[in-house]
Amino acid sequence: MWAAFRSEMRKMWKRPATWVTLGLFGLMTVADLIGEYRRARKDPDDPFFLPDAWSQILGQEVMVGFIFASVLVILLVAAEFSWRTARQNVIDGLSKTQWYWAKVLLIPVLSALFLALRAAIGGLFALAGTDLAAGAELFGTVQLAALGGMFVTGTGFASLALFAAVAIRASGPAMAVWFAWFALGEGLVVGGLGALFEGLRPILKWAPIMTFSRLRDYIQYDPEALRRATELAVEQESPVPELEALGPAFAGSLLWIAGLLLLGWLWYRKRDL
Amino acid sequence: MTSVPGTPIIQTFGLSKRYRKTTAVDDISFRVEPGQVFGFLGPNGAGKTTTIGLLLGIVTPTGGRFELFGGRSASDLHAARRRIGATLETPNFYPYLSGRDNLRIVANVKRRDAAEIERVLDLVGLGRRAKHKFKAYSLGMKQRLALAATMLGDPELIILDEPANGLDPEGMREIREIIRGLGERGKTIFLSSHLLSEVERTCTHVAIIQNGRIVRQESVADVTSHGVAGLRSADLEALAAAVAEYPAARWSDRRGDRVVAELEDGDLAALNTWLSGRGVHLSHLSLEARSLEDVFMEATGAAEGHAAPGGAGDTGSGSHQLGDVP
Numbered sequence: 001m002w003a004a005f006r007s008e009m010r011k012m013w014k015r016p017a018t019w020v021t022l023g024l025f026g027l028m029t030v031a032d033l034i035g036e037y038r039r040a041r042k043d044p045d046d047p048f049f050l051p052d053a054w055s056q057i058l059g060q061e062v063m064v065g066f067i068f069a070s071v072l073v074i075l076l077v078a079a080e081f082s083w084r085t086a087r088q089n090v091i092d093g094l095s096k097t098q099w100y101w102a103k104v105l106l107i108p109v110l111s112a113l114f115l116a117l118r119a120a121i122g123g124l125f126a127l128a129g130t131d132l133a134a135g136a137e138l139f140g141t142v143q144l145a146a147l148g149g150m151f152v153t154g155t156g157f158a159s160l161a162l163f164a165a166v167a168i169r170a171s172g173p174a175m176a177v178w179f180a181w182f183a184l185g186e187g188l189v190v191g192g193l194g195a196l197f198e199g200l201r202p203i204l205k206w207a208p209i210m211t212f213s214r215l216r217d218y219i220q221y222d223p224e225a226l227r228r229a230t231e232l233a234v235e236q237e238s239p240v241p242e243l244e245a246l247g248p249a250f251a252g253s254l255l256w257i258a259g260l261l262l263l264g265w266l267w268y269r270k271r272d273l
Numbered sequence: 274m275t276s277v278p279g280t281p282i283i284q285t286f287g288l289s290k291r292y293r294k295t296t297a298v299d300d301i302s303f304r305v306e307p308g309q310v311f312g313f314l315g316p317n318g319a320g321k322t323t324t325i326g327l328l329l330g331i332v333t334p335t336g337g338r339f340e341l342f343g344g345r346s347a348s349d350l351h352a353a354r355r356r357i358g359a360t361l362e363t364p365n366f367y368p369y370l371s372g373r374d375n376l377r378i379v380a381n382v383k384r385r386d387a388a389e390i391e392r393v394l395d396l397v398g399l400g401r402r403a404k405h406k407f408k409a410y411s412l413g414m415k416q417r418l419a420l421a422a423t424m425l426g427d428p429e430l431i432i433l434d435e436p437a438n439g440l441d442p443e444g445m446r447e448i449r450e451i452i453r454g455l456g457e458r459g460k461t462i463f464l465s466s467h468l469l470s471e472v473e474r475t476c477t478h479v480a481i482i483q484n485g486r487i488v489r490q491e492s493v494a495d496v497t498s499h500g501v502a503g504l505r506s507a508d509l510e511a512l513a514a515a516v517a518e519y520p521a522a523r524w525s526d527r528r529g530d531r532v533v534a535e536l537e538d539g540d541l542a543a544l545n546t547w548l549s550g551r552g553v554h555l556s557h558l559s560l561e562a563r564s565l566e567d568v569f570m571e572a573t574g575a576a577e578g579h580a581a582p583g584g585a586g587d588t589g590s591g592s593h594q595l596g597d598v599p
Contacts, residue, residue, distance in 0.1 A: 007381045014370055088365035091329050092382040092422070093354045273331040 004094055004102035008076075012106065017075045021068045022117060029118050032061055033125040040129060049130040050123065050138040055225040057122030058146055058218045065114035066154040067182070070161035072110055074174045077103050077162060081169035087273040096273075100166070100265050107162060111154030115147060146221035149246065152253050156212030157182065159257045163264040182209055208256045214249035217241075280343040282307055282430050282461045283328060289336030290323050297323040299485035300337065305463055305478070307429075310456040312476030312493070313465040314569065320485040321465040322362055325434050328463075329359055341430075355383065358423030359432035364415040368408035372399055372418050375407055376425065383426040393421040397451060413444035420451055431455060432463045437471050449475055473565040481572045489572035496568045502541055504548075505531045505557035515553045519544060524571045533561065535571060 012018050036056050040048030048056065080086040089099055123139070130138065161178050168174040190204045219226040219241055226241065233240045283305040290298040298320045305311045315321050326332035328339060330350045338345060341353040366375040376390045394400045397417040402410070410418065416436055423431050436452065437445040445468075452475050456462055466472050472479055473493060480490035506512040509530065516525040516534050521543070525534035536544060541558055548555060 003381050003384060007378050010374070010378065010381075011367060011370070014374065016369060083367065084361075084363070084365040085367055087331055087361065089378075089382060090331055091354065091357075091359050091361060092379050093351075093384075094382050095351055272326070272333055 001098050001101060004089075004098045005105050008102050008106055009109075012076060012109075015076065017072060021072045022113070025065050025068045025114060026117055026121060028064060029061065029121045033057070033122055037125050037129070047129060048126055050126045051136060051140070051143065052224070052228075053122070053126035053129075054139075054143050054146070055218050055222060055228070057119060057126060058143070058150065060216075062115065062118055062150055062154075063216065065118050066111065066157045067179075069110040069114045069154055070157045070178060070182075071175060073106060073158045073161040074165045074178060075171055076106060077165035078169060078171040078174045082171070090273055096269055100268050103162060103166075104261055107155055107158040108151070111151055111158055115151055115154060119147065142222045146218050149215035149221060149250070150218075152250065152257075153212045153216040156208065156253050156257050156260075159260040159264075160208060163260045163267075166264045166268040186210065206252055208260070211249060211252040211256055214244045215246065215253060217244070220244060220246060281305060281340070282309075283311075283339065283341060283463065285324075285328075285337065285339040287337035288324070288327055288334055288339055290320075290327060290332060291335045296485050298327065298334075301482070301485070301487045302337075303480050303487055303490055305461060307461050308459050309478045310452070310462040310464065310476045312472035312479040313463060313482060314467070314469070314472045314479055314565070315465075315482035316467055319467075319482045321467075321482060322434055323485075324482070325359070325361055325432055325463075325465060328432070329354070329357070329361065331361075355426070356428055357430045357432060358425065358428035359434075360419040360423055360436070361434050363438075364419035364422075366407045366415070366418065366422075369406060371404050371406055372410065372414075372421075373403040375418065376403075376422060379422045379425055385426045389425055393424045396424060397421045398447070412439045413441070413447070416440060416444070416448060417451075420448065424455070428460075430461045430463065434465045435467070436464065437466065437468060445471065469564070469566045469569065479565065479568075481569055483573050489568065493565065496565055501533050501535045501561050501567055502544060503531055503533050503557070503559045503561045504544075504555055506553055506555050508553065512548070512553050512555075515548055515551045516544075519547060524567075526567075526570055531557070533567070535567060 036048050036053075040046060080089075086099065090096060094102075127138075160181070161174075164174040164178040164181075165171075168177060186207050186209045190207050190210065194201045194204050219229050220243055226243070229241050281304040283303075285302050285304075287300045287302055288298060289296070289300050301320075301324065313321050313324065323332060327334050328341065330347075341350060342356060344350065344353055366372075367378065370378070373390060373394065376394065377387060380387055380390055391400065394403050397420050399414060399417055399421060402414060407415065407418065416438075420433070420436065423433065433452070437448050440448060449471065452462060452464065456475070456477070462476075464472065464476060476493055478490070478492050479496060481488050504512060504516065509527070509532070513525070513527045513532050516522055516532050519525075519534070519536075521537045521540070523535040523537055525532060534544075539560075541560060545555060545558055
């Protein structure tokens with residue numbers, strides 16, 4: 001298994017798509033954070049320094065990284081069927097099990113990579129405005145917990161991407177199906193079924209994307225960020241942030257991830273290469 | 274898994290593969306002994322690649338079974354793959370990686386030392402182009418890289434699927450030399466091809482497959498040891514018609530300005546007498562070496578009444594394809 005994973009790492013490292021997606025996400029992150037930095041310099045009441053800046057660094061934009069990570073999973077896995085290297089790897093001596101689970105190991109690696117890129121670039125930007133002499137804790141358990149929760153979100157999205165890649169076995173259609181489900185499909189299915197069968201609504205809210213997304217909001221992990229967000233909401237007379245129960249969301253996400261990976265495995269194993 | 278002496282390297286027992294309404298491989302049985310260069314000859318779509326896919330465990334059989342190195346279970350198959358070097362259809366590599374990096378991936382899967390990569394690259398003459406990306410390779414280079422990959426790990430059995438496909442005569446000659454060299458080193462080689470000349474020049478044994486069934490299998494030496502009659506006459510039409518009716522002719526075929534026929538009894542004098550009695554007078558009659566093409570024509574029953582592409586001695590061009598046989 002580890003030999004197969006080493007091969008995956010080598011292939012990922014040498015694949016131009018890896019650097020294109022990482023580079024693009026890095027550029028988008030830099031552009032976004034330059035905006036934050038300039039805004040903070042103009043408005044002293046809204047500073048951009050650590051640790052408070054983590055709520056902006058690990059905000060909604062992290063989702064873009066997870067989309068890139070999922071796209072990359074599809075590109076790395078589905079192409080193996082087009083190039084017939086999936087078949088050749090097995091002919092050369094990998095078992096189907098080793099082949100599949102080495103791909104599975106790509107998921108946490110890529111999720112962590114995109115998350116770390118955002119955190120690293122953002123951390124560096126925010127560090128420039130931070131008074132290090134104040135002695136405040138710049139990165140602590142709060143941020144670690146938030147990164148952990150978001151990592152599970154990214155892993156969930158990418159697991160769905162892996163399932164699409166092994167089921168469809170072609171990059172373009174797999175990406176289209178994944179994105180359609182991510183952006184529209186799940187909402188339509190949940191909305192449609194919820195309208196038809198009201199009793200199903202409590203179950204439908206545990207659809208995969210909705211479940212994974214419950215773990216992505218930074219303010220759930222940081223009481224200080226939550227206080228600021230609530231104050232702002234009250235001040236602007238907008239709805240106050242609703243908190244999700246993290247435990248069930250975490251368990252639900254892990255169940256979905258395990259289910260998707262297992263389903264992908266069964267699907268992949270059943271079909272001839 | 275170790276081989277018991279005398280155990281065939283490959284043995285199939287009524288192996289079949291059906292895809293809904295299509296039977297790709299139909300109840301085939303054959304065996305490949307250690308050290309044989311076994312040609313698996315048949316037109317495109319005859320079932321060669323499916324058979325190899327079955328042997329490599331990437332296609333699931335719908336009937337029959339097979340043994341590799343005497344083992345038949347799934348774990349035996351997984352262990353057997355480590356003793357096999359194989360390519361299926363086109364060379365399958367990562368286009369964005371160099372030839373050397375592609376072999377690193379294969380070596381990693383086969384758990385072989387990276388130093389072996391240089392050895393096999395030199396063997397196939399790709400040492401100087403190893404740093405170039407696979408997608409920039411010519412078809413001949415891709416085929417040679419595939420051969421290099423199969424040789425990694427010094428496997429006991431090498432399975433090659435149409436290794437000369439799409440190559441020019443020079444490329445075919447190079448690939449043939451490499452395969453011959455492997456055969457001379459005692460490797461067991463299973464070579465599928467639709468090229469008669471390739472199998473005739475490279476293999477020690479042959480099985481002919483058509484429409485998913487094996488129609489004949491024997492050693493190439495046995496195949497070509499029997500002669501065929503070569504005949505010419507001023508009236509070629511009458512000659513062809515008369516030979517086709519000759520009771521002792523297994524098959525006959527009109528080729529250019531002559532007619533060839535395989536005789537059950539090999540009695541040329543009796544044939545001449547019979548033809549004379551029918552008013553057909555020969556200008557030429559000789560016993561010629563039988564080519565693999567003749568055997569294929571006979572085995573598939575396609576010869577009678579049809580002109581084969583090229584002549585009987587045309588197998589040297591390296592481009593004579595079974596797919597052209599009607």
